[in-house]
Amino acid sequence: MKKTAFLTLGCKLNYAETSTYERKLLKEDIEVVPWEEKADIYVVNTCTVTEHSDKKCRNIIRKLHRVSPEAAIFVTGCYAQMKKTEIEKIEGVAAVFGAEEKTLVIPVISAYIRNGELPDTTKTSGAQTDNLEPGHDAGCGNFLPAYSSGERTRSFLKVQDGCDYFCSYCTVPYARGRSRNIPIKDIVTQAREIAADGIKEIVLTGVNTGDFGKSTGESFSDLLKALNDVDGIERYRISSIEPNLLTESIVDWIASGTKFLPHFHIPLQSGSDTILKAMKRRYDTEFFAGKISRIRQAMEHPGGPKVFFGIDVITGFPGETEELFMETYNFLKDMVRPAFIHIFPYSRRAGTPAAARKDQVQDSVKTRRVKMLEDLCETLHSDFIKANRGISEKVLFESTDRNGLMSGYTGNYIRIERPYDPALVGHIVDIII
Numbered sequence: 001m002k003k004t005a006f007l008t009l010g011c012k013l014n015y016a017e018t019s020t021y022e023r024k025l026l027k028e029d030i031e032v033v034p035w036e037e038k039a040d041i042y043v044v045n046t047c048t049v050t051e052h053s054d055k056k057c058r059n060i061i062r063k064l065h066r067v068s069p070e071a072a073i074f075v076t077g078c079y080a081q082m083k084k085t086e087i088e089k090i091e092g093v094a095a096v097f098g099a100e101e102k103t104l105v106i107p108v109i110s111a112y113i114r115n116g117e118l119p120d121t122t123k124t125s126g127a128q129t130d131n132l133e134p135g136h137d138a139g140c141g142n143f144l145p146a147y148s149s150g151e152r153t154r155s156f157l158k159v160q161d162g163c164d165y166f167c168s169y170c171t172v173p174y175a176r177g178r179s180r181n182i183p184i185k186d187i188v189t190q191a192r193e194i195a196a197d198g199i200k201e202i203v204l205t206g207v208n209t210g211d212f213g214k215s216t217g218e219s220f221s222d223l224l225k226a227l228n229d230v231d232g233i234e235r236y237r238i239s240s241i242e243p244n245l246l247t248e249s250i251v252d253w254i255a256s257g258t259k260f261l262p263h264f265h266i267p268l269q270s271g272s273d274t275i276l277k278a279m280k281r282r283y284d285t286e287f288f289a290g291k292i293s294r295i296r297q298a299m300e301h302p303g304g305p306k307v308f309f310g311i312d313v314i315t316g317f318p319g320e321t322e323e324l325f326m327e328t329y330n331f332l333k334d335m336v337r338p339a340f341i342h343i344f345p346y347s348r349r350a351g352t353p354a355a356a357r358k359d360q361v362q363d364s365v366k367t368r369r370v371k372m373l374e375d376l377c378e379t380l381h382s383d384f385i386k387a388n389r390g391i392s393e394k395v396l397f398e399s400t401d402r403n404g405l406m407s408g409y410t411g412n413y414i415r416i417e418r419p420y421d422p423a424l425v426g427h428i429v430d431i432i433i
Contacts, residue, residue, distance in 0.1 A: 005035040010047025016156040018045045019148035038068040046077035050347035065092030078175035102144040160206030169354040179214040195232030203237045210245025255298040261411040267312035271331025272324040308412040309338040316346040316366030318357035339384040341377040399425045
């Protein structure tokens, strides 16, 4: 048997894709081992969201080759799309699969397992996208269906890929291609497969999840309603969704009593209208604050759970003065008051409009601002927990036993611990927070 290790860097979308590779390859003659062990085959799903991500990907590929010099290393993901030629030169790499070639990963590795060599079609070709051009269409119409498995409580289901937004700092449209999806009926089939494994909760994932429907003429709202009818799945969460795509009709429908939980991950990126405009975001702070207020109005009731908002913020974007940074800080502190802030120091990505700007912010300034936002996040998260104390909620408990304790999450994403009880694993339990 070929010892095979899988390694995922980056987002939950990558995690769902890697899990799908693993699930399909388990039908071949392989034994899955931890990536730290010596393996015959390594499958690495990469990320390129920041310069640090690129470096981490390169280092891990080289480390795998040192651990097992004879192994064949197969590389896919966003970094593979952006720096294909660079990766092909790294010793030990057998094949690199960009955005248009993800559907080849399984057949190519399967052929390698059976025959001990790569088929000729894997002599990967095509120019890497070091020089970005607006409208680059990598992978458009080439969708890899994917969902994660292996956990007893939760699965990440990919419903959308790619992005058409082209924000001035971001390489994702070039790394993952344009917005696309498979039909609702196919996604529902996958959800039923997940339910058949006894999993109770699904997290919908995508690059721009709310943009679902570009390929099929369907709507995100119709997708949510179809998934809501899948027997066996009791809870859904929507991962990162743009504020302009979370419509009032969707909010009202979720609030009407559905399986979709009061937990939203919404990218803000900046609380300064000046910076939002420079980023080419599709809203301003007034719109964003109104959206948060509208959701709270629809979903929060006296004595009931508060809505969990996880908010993405980039600090140190070119031209972000101290005054503009404080606009973001105060907007989060006074207007939005999220339960959690996902903080990213701006990373200069070659070829993007923001990278060409002369008014780059010093790293030391970014570091200080990140720390300020981290402290604010800690305060806001503590306030959120306090606001939910004494409230009745439901927790889906997970299987991990840590020092005699088990944990799970409420519908509004508060982590709850209790003494370990195997009878509760995978079950939704009523509790008082």
